[in-house]
Amino acid sequence: MNVNGNSATHEVPDNTLLVTFLRETLGLTGTHVGCDTSQCGACIVHLNGESVKSCSLFAAQADGATITTIEGIADGDTLHPMQQAFHENHGLQCGFCTPGMVMSAIELVTKNKNLTERDIREGLEGNICRCTGYHNIVKSIQAAAEKMS
Amino acid sequence: MYSTKYVKATNVNKAASIIADAEDGKFLAGGMTLIPTLKQRLASPDLIIDLSDCKLTGIEDEGASIRIGAMSRHIDVAESVLVQNAIPAIANLASQIGDRQVRNRGTIGGSLANNDPAACYPSALLGLGGTIHTQNRSILAEDFLTGMFETDLEEDEIIIGISFPKPDKAAYVKFPNPASRYAMVGVFVAKFSDGVRVAVTGAGEDGVFRASNIEAALDESFKANSIIDGLVSADNLMSDIHASAEYRAHLIGEMTRRAVIACG
Numbered sequence: 001m002n003v004n005g006n007s008a009t010h011e012v013p014d015n016t017l018l019v020t021f022l023r024e025t026l027g028l029t030g031t032h033v034g035c036d037t038s039q040c041g042a043c044i045v046h047l048n049g050e051s052v053k054s055c056s057l058f059a060a061q062a063d064g065a066t067i068t069t070i071e072g073i074a075d076g077d078t079l080h081p082m083q084q085a086f087h088e089n090h091g092l093q094c095g096f097c098t099p100g101m102v103m104s105a106i107e108l109v110t111k112n113k114n115l116t117e118r119d120i121r122e123g124l125e126g127n128i129c130r131c132t133g134y135h136n137i138v139k140s141i142q143a144a145a146e147k148m149s
Numbered sequence: 150m151y152s153t154k155y156v157k158a159t160n161v162n163k164a165a166s167i168i169a170d171a172e173d174g175k176f177l178a179g180g181m182t183l184i185p186t187l188k189q190r191l192a193s194p195d196l197i198i199d200l201s202d203c204k205l206t207g208i209e210d211e212g213a214s215i216r217i218g219a220m221s222r223h224i225d226v227a228e229s230v231l232v233q234n235a236i237p238a239i240a241n242l243a244s245q246i247g248d249r250q251v252r253n254r255g256t257i258g259g260s261l262a263n264n265d266p267a268a269c270y271p272s273a274l275l276g277l278g279g280t281i282h283t284q285n286r287s288i289l290a291e292d293f294l295t296g297m298f299e300t301d302l303e304e305d306e307i308i309i310g311i312s313f314p315k316p317d318k319a320a321y322v323k324f325p326n327p328a329s330r331y332a333m334v335g336v337f338v339a340k341f342s343d344g345v346r347v348a349v350t351g352a353g354e355d356g357v358f359r360a361s362n363i364e365a366a367l368d369e370s371f372k373a374n375s376i377i378d379g380l381v382s383a384d385n386l387m388s389d390i391h392a393s394a395e396y397r398a399h400l401i402g403e404m405t406r407r408a409v410i411a412c413g
Contacts, residue, residue, distance in 0.1 A: 013152070014152075014153060014154050014155040014197075015150050015151070015152060015153050015155070015187070017150075017184075017188075036188060036189070037185060037188075037189075038181075038184070038185040038188070039328075039329070041248075041250065044250060050224075050253045051249060051250050051253060052250055052253055052254055053250045053251075053254075055188075056180060056181060056184045056185060056254070057180065057184065057254070058155055058180075058184070058197075060155045060157075060199075061177075061180070061199060061201070063157075104249070104250070107249070108249070123249060125247075125248035125249065125330065126247070126248030126249055126250045126251065127248075
């Protein structure tokens with residue numbers, strides 16, 4: 001598969017989850033594992049441009065696919081507009097859920113124009129944050145949506 | 150997760166012959182139930198057969214019905230202009246399943262084959278009186294849905310598509326569990342020229358079921374106020390930490406009223 005623009009070819013046990021492959025085989029530990037029940041969304045990455053939970057996918061299912069993780073969205077030292085917006089709007093506290101939030105939000109903003117606050121809150125159904133109460137995350141996404149449009 | 154083998158089948162017949170040779174094989178569609186189940190060690194198949202290359206996608210208009218390929222994902226159904234025009238209730242139902250990431254992977258065939266008692270799709274299948282097509286035969290909704298997590302599918306039988314008759318009007322309304330987004334109660338109401346069908350998910354002890362007394366009341370008068378208090382009994386409804394049987398009975402009435410109003 002292609003991960004963040006680089007070709008990645010490895011042999012792994014059949015039951016290797018994509019998140020395990022990213023973290024343990026490729027060392028891309030920005031993608032987090034926050035639960036064991038596929039609910040938290042900390043592990044969200046893009047598979048062929050769509051957001052997926054990398055904990056609920058075998059690495060083998062992504063054979064030949066293009067994967068983008070949190071490590072692959074900045075342009076050198078310039079943060080992605082979504083990352084910058086989370087930074088500026090204090091869209092995180094402990095930061096554990098942030099990689100998943102950012103990857104989920106990028107797809108939400110890319111696929112939908114003129115998002116309302118309600119759209120954003122509903123769009124974050126698959127992401128759980130236990131620190132922020134979501135308010136600043138929503139503000140961050142609103143700010144990024146303006147810059148990305 | 151227990152150790153297992155993974156293979157990708159390139160067509161349905163190959164997938165069926167591969168599973169016949171496995172001791173305890175499982176078909177993998179979108180994996181949104183199967184993989185979390187494997188992670189919890191609640192299942193230990195020796196072989197996983199991925200159906201994603203079996204070319205089971207595509208949505209077609211068949212005139213009096215629409216046919217949805219089994220590997221169509223929830224996002225595909227929700228965003229399909231054909232479905233939105235022919236049976237908007239199905240597109241709306243698909244847009245409410247799980248979260249965006251689940252909708253990007255989960256499939257209609259996988260959902261129906263699993264027949265989770267709180268899943269949304271079984272109510273559309275039963276509410277519309279749809280037909281399941283496998284590589285071997287066609288199965289009517291009533292014959293297919295045999296109980297909680299149970300269907301009429303044989304071990305090597307694969308859903309290839311589902312036909313849904315077009316109703317005059319239909320709507321699906323659910324009361325989602327705030328944590329899981331599964332239906333605590335979901336009601337699919339479909340009005341056909343020969344009568345009203347009402348299917349309830351999330352509430353029945355044996356999975357999705359038709360609410361015949363609600364159907365009779367709506368046959369008489371297709372109005373929200375036909376659903377009077379006491380019409381829905383709590384008998385045979387699930388009672389768990391999320392809701393008592395009595396509360397579910399109440400929700401069935403309320404979700405039905407909302408669905409009838411949504412029918413316009």
